[in-house]
Amino acid sequence: MAKTTVTLKDIAQRLGLTIATVSKALKDYPDISPLTKANVRKLADEMHYSPNALALKLRKRKTFVLGVIIPEIVHHFFSNVISGIIDMAEERGYNVLLTQSDESMEREIKEAKLLLSQRVDGLLISLANNTDTVDHLKEFQEMGVPIVMFDKVNGSMGTSLVQVDNRNGAFLAVKHLIESGRRRIAHIRGPIVPQTANERHKGYCDAIEEAGLKTNLEYIRVCKDVTQQEGEEFTRQLLLLPEPPDAIFCITDLVAIGAMKAIKDAGYRIPEDIALVGFSDWNIAAVVSPALTSVYQPGYEMGQQATRILVNEIEAKEAKLPVQRQSIVLKTELKIRASS
């Protein structure tokens, strides 16, 4: 029935009390008589009183809102991260304002400005691929708003970081290929930025070196957009080499799917002739045939951890405790399937 929203004032007037008294009664202050407390509570219930979060936020200079900037929502890995963020935020009593940069630094800057003006209590961000400076985030630090970066990070601001062990994941993948007898292992890698692509490339090199295999630069192909089409095209090129590879490690499952198509089209068998390994363990990996071996990265957990750290920093700051910056690295896991 309450057409308009009911405030403390309304309750106070009806009861012939003062706003302050009503406020205290509802917050169970010790210096209010049990009787008035009861009266106030009863009427508050009847009138469906609900405190105005806005007023509280203004008063307390705290919004209980976390800002999130993510490159792409429609992405199996990132949607897992978001889910982890939202669940943990809820657990800690925060809400989540979600934005996407669409892998564009320009839009990332815009969203950052917006979130800052919304007075979020903290920021969770995974950088866009072409983000090459973090100046747009400096203002958060100046305003004392904690930042936690995840997945695609930049350590130069001294913020807490949450990443997965890309290098080790790639290392395990390639080592597995070597142990199953492969010697001519190609790598279809991601672009020079972001960092994640470099780390996976390093892991690949680590494994190759450790095994004493010679590194063949012809076997390295660099994706620009990390698409299925690129996977297909680069694989086609690889198969035309005088010594075609007997295994391919791809930066991403999607790229691996492209590779899979090219390999089949060329009449080779997987894994007999050419083994294939992807990265990320998307929902697609287990359902293609042959099922794709892939490096699983714990997206949900990444979201949870990043949020946990961020809220801890926010609350430490409020309690004037020293904030401990953290940099955590989550374990990746090789899921071996039929393709290798």
Added chain:
Amino acid sequence: MAKTTVTLKDIAQRLGLTIATVSKALKDYPDISPLTKANVRKLADEMHYSPNALALKLRKRKTFVLGVIIPEIVHHFFSNVISGIIDMAEERGYNVLLTQSDESMEREIKEAKLLLSQRVDGLLISLANNTDTVDHLKEFQEMGVPIVMFDKVNGSMGTSLVQVDNRNGAFLAVKHLIESGRRRIAHIRGPIVPQTANERHKGYCDAIEEAGLKTNLEYIRVCKDVTQQEGEEFTRQLLLLPEPPDAIFCITDLVAIGAMKAIKDAGYRIPEDIALVGFSDWNIAAVVSPALTSVYQPGYEMGQQATRILVNEIEAKEAKLPVQRQSIVLKTELKIRASS
């Protein structure tokens, strides 16, 4: 350098002006001298002044925030919807507070309460599967907060609705099977709620009837959780029938993938022996082999449209214009691939 946030007051003091004057100067009121305007603006820039959104929201009793409740974020279709919501919200100048119900009515109720207390300007919701009443949303209406439901909706509140044409999509899928010569068409359907599953089932029946085929109840299987496992298990059962089907229409691509496995395991060929069609056109549909025929539903567009309608209702209400409830149905599209 600005350690603490800068307010109108700070600017006013430095310039020996009053808060009111500064406020007006920044908002380009006609009754402020060009000189002071210039001075104020200059200093505001230098001090990196940014209006406190909280204060504005309190003052204007408007948050520019849309609340979103979605069953599952980690879901290819829904993540597309979210992306559409966020992009359109940004275009119209709103932010998005995202929550997930995890397909639980209990959590849905909780999130609704939370969003209401956050004073969102409007609500976008897709109901959880087991949500059988909408009492928890009544309060939004009482408070005059517009609601738009999408995908899994309930028309009983008289809110605007955005859906896809599930019935016609299913109809087209089954008609396509019939036209390619299939006569014994099975349907692995979803549970009795939500409505979407029923509509797809109806579309199936429509096509069967139109073709004058006899309906065989043995050919209908009802999923409980709509999983790949269920698809596999039900298909196995179907293949054991005296007259096994020569085509299967599945409620979801994931279920179809399960069916695909069972069919292959039983030694049948797709599509020669048994044709297969899914629904949703997930990212997985195009990459499995044989590639899966599926009914595409425009998730991104659904998010955009729902948001557009919601913002229109919000702004119509503010302008005291009559609000036009809308119910729109987006077209689905059959993507024919190798499996049929």
Added chain:
DNA sequence: CTGTTAGCGCCTTCAG
């Protein structure tokens, strides 16, 4: 035990 006062940061009549 209850009320008064003084803001949080901003906007908007209404005076001067």
Added chain:
DNA sequence: CTGAAGGCGCTAACAG
């Protein structure tokens, strides 16, 4: 052209 006053809804000293 500028300032004073009141208020959005709530909290937190400090009085009484």
